[in-house]
Amino acid sequence: MIQTPFRHSLIGLLLLIGIGTPAPAQAELKLSGIFSDHMVLQRDQRLPVWGGADKGQTVTVTFNGQTVSTTTDDNGLWQVKLPPLQHNNKGQELFVQSSEESLIIRDVVVGDVWHASGQSNMAMTVRSVAQKIPEAKxxxxxxxxxxxxxxxxxxNEAASPQTDLPLRNGWVPCSPASAPNVSAAAFYFARKLHHELGIPIGVIDTSRGGTPIEPFIPRDAFTSHPTLKQELKLGEQEDLRGIWKLPGGVYARDANWLPGRLFHSRLAPITEFPVRGLIWYQGESNCGNREDPRDYQHKMRALITGWRKALGDDSLPVYFVQLPGSGAGPGWPYLREQQRLSSNLPHTGMVVTIDLLDKDIHPPNKIDVGDRLARWALAEEYEKPVPYSGPLFQRATIENEKITVHFSYADSGLMIAVKEGLLPPRETPDKALSHFELADASGHWFPAEAIINGKTIVVTSSQVQDPAAVRYACAIDPQHCHLYNRDGLPASPFCSKAKFFQYAPDLPVD
Structure with missing residues (x-):
């Protein structure tokens, strides 16, 4: 961003000759910190451009042959709205003029902008992926x-919503020099969208490693569930231990873990900035050591509805990643189920990663993660004919000693397959399905046999004559989950009855 001032002052001359007093300093013409060289503006939506200047000043914004003017308010704030624009790969200048000052933002393109947020698996860089996956180099x-x-x-976190961002690093075009430093999941997501659509793709990355979901939820979204209400109350008192002891709470290490604190600092200043949607990868810090994953589905719903309200888009698409098995602890199976239960909100989709095997809590295969996130966007937002979801549990029907499981996203049929590295899953009909279990009426679980029957799975167990529930891949780190649809996308872990899938957390004591 280049600023070109034209102001001249007589203050020094007046002081020299001893007459008059210095005039009040004129406020500098400014743009919000989200605006910088190389930025991407969201296409097909009215585009707010805002900043500050001296009160009562006329501010004129020119971009793409359009000029819009406004007058700053008593606080010296201004905003204009440019008309909707079609995508444009050619960089242009955005020009802002007020009195004798001007600002120029260079190399501005128009396309689709996506938020990418969550914790360290979203923040994990392409460089880190390349250290373990040679293809990433x-x-x-x-x-x-x-x-x-x-x-x-x-x-850093903020106790109240902030009104602006510092400019800091600004927008960075993707190149061999910059790519190693960006979010790998977001890089592979954006790369696939750009390849398929041919338009500019912008990514605003607000992720922070080691944080639970609570600091990313807008404050006014903590009213939708009793656990959220109590977390907000304790958070306002900065009672970290109280939140930790709360059933359904979280181990809050410092203020960065408190309700709304990262939304206040990272999202609140740019809620006016139009975007196409959100990709989200988080959950580890809500089900770690002595952390309670209960009620996570309500927190996920609060995040989604809260962002939609704050960003002024009730149908904002939100696509999120279900936790894998790698690095898992006792609370992870329950949190995966909570994630699945939250995925039925409209314009929401869940990427399953239980088949991407690794030992690290930061599994390096963000290539398939980004690809699967992009599939949701391409199919749902861009109406491209691509498969985008693996089988999701729909219902279970009980007939004598067997349970038949019905799935959504199984129209192509089901198959047993093995995924090796970055290769597509390879069908292996000689292998047996594993990780299926049946529960009796008392809620005790027993290993079961599962057979594909067209678009359904028939599950039986010699130890359960009258089954009451069925579950799949509900272990901490289930190895070799081989159930896919014939589109090559993995089935999500599930449990057919919530009351038979409980979690007893190791909560702190007084």
Missing amino acids: QHIADANLPAIRFRRISE
């Missing part, structure tokens, strides 16, 4: 993709 070398731009926001 070539992805970096081939990353001369100037129509993809990233904006990293990493402000």
